[in-house]
Amino acid sequence: MSPxxxxxxxxxxxxxxxxxxxxxxxxxxxxxxxRPGDRTRAHEAGLSDADLQAMLRxxxxxxxxxxxxxxxxATGEPLASAQRHEQRVFELxxxxxxxHVTVVGDVEGPPDRVASTFAGLCDRAAEHGLAxxxxxxxWTTVPDLxxxxxxxxxAGRPNGGVVIDSWHHFRGGDxxxxxxxxxxxxxAAVQVDDAGPRQDDIPLEEETMERELxxxxxxxxxGFLAALRHVLVDTPLCVEVISPRLGRMPTTKAVxxxxxxxxxxxATSR
Numbered sequence: 246m247s248p249x250x251x252x253x254x255x256x257x258x259x260x261x262x263x264x265x266x267x268x269x270x271x272x273x274x275x276x277x278x279x280r281p282g283d284r285t286r287a288h289e290a291g292l293s294d295a296d297l298q299a300m301l302r303x304x305x306x307x308x309x310x311x312x313x314x315x316x317x318x319a320t321g322e323p324l325a326s327a328q329r330h331e332q333r334v335f336e337l338x339x340x341x342x343x344x345h346v347t348v349v350g351d352v353e354g355p356p357d358r359v360a361s362t363f364a365g366l367c368d369r370a371a372e373h374g375l376a377x378x379x380x381x382x383x384w385t386t387v388p389d390l391x392x393x394x395x396x397x398x399x400a401g402r403p404n405g406g407v408v409i410d411s412w413h414h415f416r417g418g419d420x421x422x423x424x425x426x427x428x429x430x431x432x433a434a435v436q437v438d439d440a441g442p443r444q445d446d447i448p449l450e451e452e453t454m455e456r457e458l459x460x461x462x463x464x465x466x467x468g469f470l471a472a473l474r475h476v477l478v479d480t481p482l483c484v485e486v487i488s489p490r491l492g493r494m495p496t497t498k499a500v501x502x503x504x505x506x507x508x509x510x511x512a513t514s515r
Contacts, residue, residue, distance in 0.1 A: 331366075390418065460509055
């Protein structure tokens with residue numbers, strides 16, 4: 246299995262644009278993830294969108310994922326804030342491209358309201374060439390793959406899909422059969438990372454920020470990737486290792502380690 250590899254933004258969240266692109270290209274990634282703030286900081290450093298486009302071309306990289314819209318299913322000021330951020334996401338996509346934007350968070354209201362809200366977001370994203378990937382998180386009202394699938398299927402938009410993250414899978418339902426049964430066309434992206442044993446006495450926020458390189462933790466990533474073999478034919482595999490340890494390393498070293506670890510795990514899932 247040799248899926249398209251993308252470097253998620255949270256693996257090296259503080260890396261400047263040029264350093265991120267250079268490291269990803271050197272490590273053999275096909276694409277990268279970005280946040281609107283990455284473009285803003287590049288502009289503040291004196292770079293234009295034309296400069297950023299040239300760096301991506303030189304590195305042979307696409308912008309695969311844009312991270313992240315939360316609060317999209319809320320009401321009141323949280324929704325207004327999410328919509329302001331949504332516009333920044335669309336501006337980034339218009340300037341530099343993008344395959345999908347990831348959306349997360351609690352969703353309020355009955356199923357028909359949730360589906361119509363997601364459908365509306367998909368319609369707005371489609372005007373900017375973006376798919377929308379709904380990432381399920383175990384501690385939200387979209388806690389698992391069946392919940393995310395239901396919203397996407399009820400919305401019925403061709404650019405709507407789910408994002409399957411190994412951390413959320415194994416910390417949630419942990420059912421490989423659900424992965425085997427998901428239609429490939431319903432998956433916007435797969436994210437891969439690893440972690441040590443679950444420790445209930447550690448705050449969730451801390452645990453989510455202490456991820457391991459693929460193969461360095463306890464997850465059955467070989468089984469995870471094998472179950473998604475049918476998905477990864479045409480769906481990017483995004484390497485998202487949220488780790489302060491990687492963040493303290495030089496960007497090139499951290500990105501190279503993430504790429505090598507992922508390829509090693511992929512080799513065992515064939």
